[in-house]
Amino acid sequence: MNNVLLEMLRESAARKWVQYGEVETIRDVTVGNQKEKLIIINYQGEFVYCKEEDFEERKLGSYQGFMQTRVPFTVKDITEDENGSVITVSRIEGLKKVAEQFIQSVREGDVVKGTVTGVDDNGLVFLEVNGYPCIIPPGQWSIERPPNLKETTPIGTVVEAKVLTVDALENKQKTSVSHRVRLSRRDLQINELEERWKNIDAYYKPNDNVSVKITGQAVGHNSYFCELPNGISIIGNLTSPLRDKYNDYLPPGVKATGVIKFLDKDNRRGKMIIRKVEANHANILQNQTFGAL
Structure with missing residues (x-):
């Protein structure tokens, strides 16, 4: 690994800094008698490695939706082998840090960009924004009647949405988040259509x-x-x-x-x-x- 990048990652590990990289590929590896998934992240042209349990708290059937997406991480360990330095990282810990920053700064009416991490059977969309889990209710997904969102909205889809509410949760000890953040994709579509009507003569x-x-x-x-x-x-x-x-x-x-x-x-x-x-x-x-x- 490039010595400058290696030094940056060593300091990041010591000072708990958050770095960002792009998911390059997912590889199946065998550890002992068990198979595990290893998520390989491209950091400034070099690879760092994230174990499945350090990437996502929920057990996912597939991580393909994360391919080529930008993810935060913290450095867990740096070891040396015959091929050079091996950097292991944690997306989960990186998410926690950026989530704290997000919830301190986000306000109702803000426009944010996030990544779909799941859709339930009722059409509730789970969106991760700067590492923080947010939700888009079914009625806030589109100005049109939404289709079966679970089938048409794959994990990894990048979405822009407007912040509707930021509500503090009372029973924080029962959940890993402190606030419930509700978003609307529909409101942005309405605003966009209003702008198009204002300029209809151009169309x-x-x-x-x-x-x-x-x-x-x-x-x-x-x-x-x-x-x-x-x-x-x-x-x-x-x-x-x-x-x-x-x-x-x-x-x-x-x-x-x-x-x-x-x-x-x-x-x-x-x-x-x-x-x-x-x-x-x-x-x-x-x-x-x-x-x-």
């Missing part, structure tokens, strides 16, 4: 021909939520020939084209006429019965 104008995705039925007869490519939704109505052709119903997910009739950026609403269903989707619809007879 679209009345009489523009546009492609959209149908995301659901709106209130009223022959009304659909139509998502434009920039994420904004407006209301679309089928032409009379299309209403007859598709039995007055288009299922969510169908792609279509049409013409924008008006846009009201102050009230964040707009309307379009749907004139054509894209060919691939039209072929599917002709072979299915989605609407009521």
Whole structure:
């Protein structure tokens, strides 16, 4: 190992400093008669090694979601063998130190970036932010109805979210954390859409021909939520020939084209006429019965 880096790590071990590296690979090793996982972390171009029990307190079936993610660590031990210096580290201890710093500085309304560490059966997302375990309730994940988050949100996914609440826990002795931090990804999406509406003139104008995705039925007869490519939704109505052709119903997910009739950026609403269903989707619809007879 580079002598300068080695000296930095020796001082880090002595002074309990937190360093950061990127997970390079996971290797199965045999210690005695037991197999263990060794997480190899790239630190400034050199490798340091973290045992499974020093990487994550929970037992995980796979660590692949952590590949190429940035992780904090403290140096546990530095030993010498015939190949040089071997540095063993602890991500868990590194997380504890950065978590203390995070909870002292975080405030409601802050925008933070974290890594998904799990999703429960109810869609509650566990997010690790600067080493601190936070949660995103299912209703705060997206402005759209969330899919099965456990299946669609893998461990290791990096997410930006807004801090909703930071609540002190009374029974701290029963948990390893002192506060419950609730986050919202949905709030950031809402803010982003508001900005897009403010600048809608830069994207679209009345009489523009546009492609959209149908995301659901709106209130009223022959009304659909139509998502434009920039994420904004407006209301679309089928032409009379299309209403007859598709039995007055288009299922969510169908792609279509049409013409924008008006846009009201102050009230964040707009309307379009749907004139054509894209060919691939039209072929599917002709072979299915989605609407009521």
